[in-house]
Ligand code: HEM
């Protein structure tokens with residue numbers, strides 16, 4: 001293929017790298033903390049999200065170590081264990097899974113991908129990071145000053161009337177961080193509507209942008225419901241008014257409806273941006289236009305809409321009406337269809353492609369495998385009779401880790417490796433990159449696959465102690481977790497190291513298509529030297545003219 | 560070391576049916592997973608960069624393929640849904656002749672009470688080969704009653720009755736768990752279900768029971784809480800007599816605040832009796848003033864159950880079982896929770912709860 005030689009083209013290491021782009025524009029601390037550059041804000045997020053992830057991961061390791069034996073030994077009391085899995089869940093969900101891809105990659109790439117100079121509201125964007133940090137520190141405070149033991153789900157009336165831990169403080173932290181999501185989402189929606197470069201029509205938007213568009217809509221519609229729910233919890237706890245506790249005339253199920261009305265769509269808030277990332281990676285490393293582009297974009301929107309209609313599948317044994325259960329069940333089966341479309345189309349994209357196995361692609365292939373298992377086990381849970389048995393057991397824990405860690409987190413790691421050269425201007429070690437992807441894949445399966453079995457034989461989740469017969473599977477899971485931890489530690493070393501010893505990346509180290517690869521690495525503060533004009537679809541790899549255009553960009557810095 | 564369970568024991572009539580469904584799902588998922596794994600790896604290797612594979616005639620969409628992989632999963636999904644729903648119906652609809660046992664969850668123990676009077680904690684004795692129906696409530700937070708070897712689970716809520724049934728098929732001891740996170744001792748809130756031969760079960764009941772049954776204890780409580788002061792035969796207060804109430808249709812004011820609002824009939828079940836004790840203003844019997852005070856917070860759940868047992872014993876037998884909160888009247892197929900019996904003015908109660 002004629003595009004083949006581009007990655008190795010000596011001209012790709014050239015003038016733009018003599019400056020350090022947006023990174024080198026100013027070095028003062030103030031220039032970072034008061035920046036309105038979407039790229040710098042993305043890096044602020046990257047740093048803080050990484051810290052919270054490590055925090056949540058440390059809690060996971062302790063939880064997993066505790067479960068190595070049937071009796072309590074790591075934690076002194078069951079209460080400490082309960083706090084640990086709550087810390088783990090709260091940080092992973094609200095401070096990692098939900099914000100991470102939009103706040104880091106969305107912030108960095110979305111304006112560049114549509115040919116804009118920044119987001120529509122740069123100062124609002126900075127504010128959203130401060131709000132995120134405020135929420136995070138608040139929650140951190142709540143968790144170290146006594147902790148919370150309700151689980152990240154805060155079910156009532158336990159959370160409102162019975163738990164004597166820092167429920168209100170933790171809930172307020174989550175309340176605050178919700179505003180950060182809303183601000184970012186609004187900013188994305190307005191940006192996508194108003195700031196597209198000339199020629200960037202809706203059907204020329206990269207799928208990454210479509211994914212963030214769909215996600216932002218869910219965030220804007222869903223998060224306020226969570227905020228209200230949390231306020232109601234605080235009100236009942238503080239003033240003993242009967243909202244959820246039947247002892248005061250409240251309804252114990254009301255909370256679950258409100259909570260899942262947000263939190264089920266929230267799992268799509270986590271996974272849709274991941275779909276966007278995977279689409280970009282698969283098409284770039286198959287060097288082929290993504291298969292079924294319009295279906296891929298349509299599936300994203302379909303998931304966003306259907307995702308609002310299935311919350312009741314978390315409540316099949318809660319005593320909700322049988323008819324409600326049936327409707328939630330059938331809708332849950334239907335939501336699997338657009339997810340299936342995505343997997344089919346990624347696979348079809350490989351067909352007749354020119355596939356290279358660089359680190360981001362390894363993560364993406366891992367994603368396809370793990371997400372498929374996570375998604376298909378979702379069908380077990382949508383099947384009411386089977387869900388009755390596996391609900392609130394380790395089967396659920398395995399299922400959501402396959403979707404959230406095997407899916408979203410693999411996408412996040414893939415994206416991090418894919419755009420790292422763009423963000424920093426440096427290449428990391430391919431050897432260590434590939435090794436980390438492989439280690440994570442193996443460690444992951446060893447950790448979470450046994451949990452499906454464990455769940456079906458009956459081990460309930462959130463158990464500090466468990467019957468002896470479940471030990472072997474738990475030991476396997478804990479062993480896998482330590483391999484997994486090693487896999488996550490590697491990038492923490494070789495990625496920062498690449499800043500010092502990494503090769504200079506050049507504009508387009510992967511020979512990928514897309515506006516972000518047409519500008520320098522790292523991009524200049526205003527993204528493009530000249531505003532781009534878009535003349536083709538997002539992935540026109542087959543076009544001969546692409547090769548020529550690419551060369552023109554390399555030489556003249558224009559599109 | 561390496562002998563660990565891959566499958567739970569199969570000890571109720573539900574178990575084989577749920578397992579069949581589970582295995583069906585496993586096969587479908589395994590087929591898809593292996594198909595994807597195969598194609599992803601096959602394409603990735605065959606079309607690896609630099610390979611000489613044929614790449615002519617590339618397509619970037621195909622309406623036929625897309626139609627195919629929308630319809631096939633949709634049909635498959637609907638098929639699985641129907642199968643799952645059929646099994647689920649039986650899971651929630653008990654047969655008529657069940658042994659009824661009351662269960663109360665509280666932080667952190669399960670208390671069970673047999674109608675004959677025997678009580679147990681974190682243990683449940685049941686006869687083999689007979690359907691058992693549990694009528695459950697919680698005294699504090701939400702718990703969930705789970706017997707893995709029977710494939711049954713049901714949340715247990717404060718302020719509400721939920722029910723669950725199973726038909727044990729094998730004598731033995733089976734684990735019992737709480738699966739709704741309920742605080743400090745959540746993981747210790749479990750115990751054992753013992754399935755016994757019916758004769759043994761009878762003997763066990765004899766041996767362990769206090770001589771008085773639940774209904775007799777309820778009768779004593781009926782006087783102790785001064786219920787009889789109003790509902791008793793000699794009372795001067797105008798309150799409906801309770802003989803014959805349970806199981807029969809009861810005429811209620813459509814709108815308790817408005818005596819002119821018309822009347823609807825409901826069937827008096829356990830929920831109705833419970834709510835009449837704790838929330839008497841919600842459902843007022845036509846022709847009576849809403850005079851009864853609420854006993855909420857004054858009568859512990861166990862005593863409520865005993866009062867219900869007493870009122871049942873003086874009711875008209877058991878033509879229907881309590882309608883559980885899923886809105887299922889097992890005896891009559893699907894009807895709404897509040898059973899409308901006549902064409903009288905009806906009130907929409909949303910199809911479930913209260
Ligand atoms: C090293 C990797 C991990 C291990 C070993 C691990 C382990 C566990 C375990 C054992 C539980 C169950 C606690 C219980 O129910 O008793 C759990 C719950 C959970 N995990 Fe992880 N986890 C890992 C990574 C993650 C990641 C990366 C995320 C999200 C990005 C995550 C999200 C969650 C959530 C949301 C829960 C539910 C917490 C709750 O029940 O309240 N986990 N994890």
Ligand SMILES: [Cu+2]
Pocket residue numbers: 664667701702703737738739740741745748
């Ligand atoms: Cu419990």
